[in-house]
Amino acid sequence: DGGITQSPKYLFRKEGQNVTLSCEQNLNHDAMYWYRQDPGQGLRLIYYSQIVNDFQKGDIAEGYSVSREKKESFPLTVTSAQKNPTAFYLCASSRAGGSYEQYFGPGTRLTVT
């Protein structure tokens, strides 16, 4: 089955630790995205990548980093510099271009204490 996988579903970390969230897609999509979702705030774009080895900052990139070494993978690292990391994180992918719909993974809920 084609789709997007995110792992793990739930993630717990202590404050001050970096943590990496996994996102893999087998849809052969060029573009991939990371969003953060907080209650009442909708989806906010963290980073996106239109092609391998290239990515751009979204609206809330501070405290996050990404890599795109393979077309199918776009891991997100939440660093200790992120002031408020507890949130629901969604990964998405699409064909290149804003006219194409984005397909979403099931999300990872990160809790930092």
Add this chain to the structure above:
Amino acid sequence: AQSVTQPDIHITVSEGASLELRCNYSYGATPYLFWYVQSPGQGLQLLLKYFSGDTLVQGIKGFEAEFKRSQSSFNLRKPSVHWSDAAEYFCAVGENTGNQFYFGTGTSLTVIP
């Protein structure tokens, strides 16, 4: 700048009643418009999309949406709501250049028996 407004944070309807969720967008060119649904703790699922042509588009699960350029709106409708439709609904606009989507803040739908 592009933006999407969903004026209703929360809507409650009775099962079997009709539903209309509002979405207004701000975009200079012809927009690409989408509606997504999200069940609690899950990713987003595409309900329908508008690119061009017929302004009334049909989607999955019995939903439809109408694009009205004069009102900059793309409202989602369903003639008869089922209890399983209770979820969060997001409207989004995609750029026709570049890869970014802009999401509304969502409308939470409660269905009462």
